[in-house]
Structure formats: C-alpha cells, structure tokens
Amino acid sequence: MNKIVFFGGKGGVGKTSCSAAFAVYSAKQGKKTLIVSTDPAHSTSDIFEMKIGMDVTPIRDNLDGLEIDAEYESDKYISGVKRSLGKVISPIIMEEINRQLDAASISPGTHESAVFDKMIEIIVEKTDDYDQIVFDTAPTGHTIRLFSLPELLGVWMDSLLAKRGRALEVSQMTKSVDRGSKAYLDHDPILKILNRRKTNMEKAREIMIDDKQLDFIFVLNAEKLPIEETKKAIDILKKYNMPVRKLVINRILPEKMSDDFWKIKKEDEIKYVAEIEDFFSDKSIAKLPLLPKDMRAHNIDDMAEYFKDAFTNE
Amino acid sequence: MSRYDEKIGFFQFMKEFFGAATDFNRKSKSMLDKEAMDQMDNFMLICFADNLGIPIPTSYYTLELLPYLAEDLEKWQRRMMSRKSIWQEKWGDWDLDV
Numbered sequence: 001m002n003k004i005v006f007f008g009g010k011g012g013v014g015k016t017s018c019s020a021a022f023a024v025y026s027a028k029q030g031k032k033t034l035i036v037s038t039d040p041a042h043s044t045s046d047i048f049e050m051k052i053g054m055d056v057t058p059i060r061d062n063l064d065g066l067e068i069d070a071e072y073e074s075d076k077y078i079s080g081v082k083r084s085l086g087k088v089i090s091p092i093i094m095e096e097i098n099r100q101l102d103a104a105s106i107s108p109g110t111h112e113s114a115v116f117d118k119m120i121e122i123i124v125e126k127t128d129d130y131d132q133i134v135f136d137t138a139p140t141g142h143t144i145r146l147f148s149l150p151e152l153l154g155v156w157m158d159s160l161l162a163k164r165g166r167a168l169e170v171s172q173m174t175k176s177v178d179r180g181s182k183a184y185l186d187h188d189p190i191l192k193i194l195n196r197r198k199t200n201m202e203k204a205r206e207i208m209i210d211d212k213q214l215d216f217i218f219v220l221n222a223e224k225l226p227i228e229e230t231k232k233a234i235d236i237l238k239k240y241n242m243p244v245r246k247l248v249i250n251r252i253l254p255e256k257m258s259d260d261f262w263k264i265k266k267e268d269e270i271k272y273v274a275e276i277e278d279f280f281s282d283k284s285i286a287k288l289p290l291l292p293k294d295m296r297a298h299n300i301d302d303m304a305e306y307f308k309d310a311f312t313n314e
Numbered sequence: 315m316s317r318y319d320e321k322i323g324f325f326q327f328m329k330e331f332f333g334a335a336t337d338f339n340r341k342s343k344s345m346l347d348k349e350a351m352d353q354m355d356n357f358m359l360i361c362f363a364d365n366l367g368i369p370i371p372t373s374y375y376t377l378e379l380l381p382y383l384a385e386d387l388e389k390w391q392r393r394m395m396s397r398k399s400i401w402q403e404k405w406g407d408w409d410l411d412v
Contacts, residue, residue, distance in 0.1 A: 171350035
C-alpha cells in the first residue's frame with residue numbers, strides 16, 4: 001500500500017467508514033497515520049465520536065486526524081492578501097479592492113481552490129512526519145474536479161507567465177537603461193508569485209500520477225448505480241493519468257439469509273459482485289460486510305480487521 | 315520670431331528637417347509603448363477577467379497579485395468598462411484621425 005491513500009466513491013456508499021477503518025488498521029500495524037477529511041460535510045468527527053479540528057488532532061495511538069475547513073482556509077488566504085495590500089496602496093483604492101476580495105471569498109471555485117491548496121500543503125509537508133496519510137474525500141464529482149485542477153490551472157498559469165514575461169520584455173525595450181536585462185525579469189514579484197504557484201502545482205501533479213506514491217481506492221456497493229458511477233469515474237481519472245487499482249465493495253450481506261426478501265436481495269448482490277469482479281478484473285477488490293449496528297468509535301476495530309487480508313495480492 | 319530665420323544656415327535647416335522627419339526612434343518608441351500597454355492589458359484580462367464578469371479558473375490564485383497590480387487594475391477596469399474609450403484607443407492605433 002502506498003503512502004498516500006485517497007478513498008473516493010459515490011455519496012452514501014460508506015467512504016468515511018472505510019477510510020476510518022483503514023486508518024485504524026494502519027495505525028494498529030504500527031504505522032504513524034494521519035486521516036484527513038476533505039468533504040465539506042465532515043463525518044470523521046462523528047465516526048470517532050470526538051472533535052477533530054482544523055489542526056492535527058490526536059485520535060488514538062499512532063493515529064491523528066484533521067478536517068480541512070474550506071472557509072477558514074480561504075479566509076486566511078484572503079485576509080493575508082488584504083494585509084499586504086494595506087501596506088502598499090491608497091485607502092481609496094483599498095475600498096474598491098476590498099469589495100472585490102469580499103466578492104471573491106464567496107465566489108464558486110474559491111472553496112475548491114482552498115481545499116486543494118490545503119491538500120497539497122498536507123501532501124508536501126506532512127509526508128515526512130507520517131507513514132500513511134489517508135484522505136476521506138467528498139463524493140465523486142467534487143473529488144474528480146479537485147484532481148483535474150492541476151491540469152487545468154497548469155495551462156492557465158503557463159499562459160499567465162508567458163504574458164507577463166512578454167509584457168515586461170516589451171516595456172523593457174523602450175527603456176534606455178539596462179535594456180532587456182534578465183535581472184529585471186528576475187526581480188518581478190509577480191513572476192515570482194506565479195512561478196511559486198506553478199512549482200507547487202507541478203509537485204502535486206507529480207505525486208498524483210505517481211502510482212508508487214499515491215493510491216486511489218474506490219468504494220462502492222453491490223448495486224447498479226454505484227457500479228455505473230465507478231466505471232465513469234475511473235475513466236475520467238484515467239484521462240488525467242491517475243490509475244485506480246483498488247476497489248472496496250462495502251456492505252456485503254451475510255451469507256445465510258432466511259427471509260425471502262433478503263434472499264432476493266442476496267441473489268441480486270451476488271450477481272452484481274460477479275459483474276464488478278468481471279468488469280474490474282484488473283483491479284484488486286476488497287469486500288467489507290454490512291454491520292448489524294452503526295459504525296462508531298467502539299466497533300471501528302472490528303471493521304479494521306477486514307483490511308488485514310484485503311489487497312494482499314500487491 | 316521663428317527659429318528658422320536668416321540666422322540659421324540652409325544646411326542646419328536641412329539637417330534639422332530631415333532629422334525630425336526621419337526620427338524613426340521616436341516613432342518606434344511610441345509603437346513599443348503602445349505594444350507594452352496592450353500586453354499589460356492582456357495580462358490584466360487573463361488575471362482579472364472575472365471583474366468584468368468572465369469567469370476564469372485561476373481567479374483565486376491571482377488575488378495574491380493584487381498588492382502589485384491594484385493601482386493598475388483600477389485604471390484598467392475603468393477603461394474596460396467604458397466601451398467608448400476602448401474604441402477610441404483601438405482606432406487611435408490606426409492613425410486615422412491625423
């Protein structure tokens with residue numbers, strides 16, 4: 001199993017349960033583990049029945065947790081911009097620009113970018129402190145968008161850099177002093193900022209498409225819709241060069257069913273499991289049972305046991 | 315009393331006349347300035363198009379450029395918002411009003 005693991009899948013298939021159980025399992029193996037929730041509707045706190053905050057919170061031995069709060073992250077960033085603005089521009093313009101910044105803090109995409117930034121920060125900075133980092137992500141659509149960001153932004157950043165460079169060059173041509181000197185380009189703060197962003201994006205991108213570093217695990221149930229959604233999602237991720245090599249089928253019914261209703265359910269399930277195994281024959285598939293009771297802090301360990309034999313064919 | 319009276323010799327006059335008439339440097343400098351301004355406008359546009367109502371994916375990331383661009387942004391936005399001034403600017407490039 002790679003160092004960084006993402007759990008994704010359709011809403012309601014049990015991503016949080018799976019990622020929590022897996023994190024507990026890996027902590028019990030003696031690996032120092034961090035579980036990160038990127039879903040705006042955090043349920044990691046609920047599963048562990050404790051408050052997990054925006055900073056690293058110890059949960060148990062070897063296991064820490066963290067919940068990314070998009071609002072807090074974007075506010076932090078925007079107030080930072082406001083602070084540095086206050087130093088350089090006149091109060092009149094400040095008024096105008098502040099309005100723009102306030103609009104930006106509620107515009108679509110802001111939260112997404114904030115979560116993405118934080119995710120990168122965790123991946124880049126915390127990899128040395130932990131042996132295993134588990135991400136519990138938002139439902140499929142969100143996550144796929146998040147993973148397509150580096151690609152999209154990379155292109156945009158390139159054009160920003162090119163334009164800025166060109167603009168500086170041309171404005172340099174008419175200057176009689178140090179015409180066209182490279183030093184001038186090196187000192188441009190705007191190019192510096194853009195370049196820093198770009199390097200970060202590239203770093204993240206490298207980690208994301210490196211199958212030695214990152215695993216993306218899809219959670220699904222043995223039902224029609226999750227199967228279809230998983231097929232689509234895996235195709236899209238492939239387009240972004242992200243291989244998905246592991247699946248978890250969650251909520252498998254017990255073998256012995258006496259009741260007619262459940263017998264029919266079980267037959268359907270067997271059919272769907274066969275379909276999954278057939279269609280995703282190139283992936284390793286783990287199966288987790290349906291628990292009679294809700295999964296909470298006290299019985300996570302039972303579920304964690306199931307990961308012992310899962311993905312052994314690695 | 316013009317500068318070009320009997321005191322200035324014919325050669326001096328010719329020299330000044332052709333010097334000024336063929337001052338390509340001045341012409342090209344203004345062309346370059348124009349070009350630089352256009353380039354800056356373009357850069358502003360791909361950074362802050364969302365101020366004009368065109369959504370862009372990087373609007374979040376260009377916010378941190380504001381401390382360096384805020385002053386320019388103000389002027390740029392005002393120019394972009396007024397269609398008349400844009401047309402004047404762009405027609406001006408063609409020297410049609412000379």
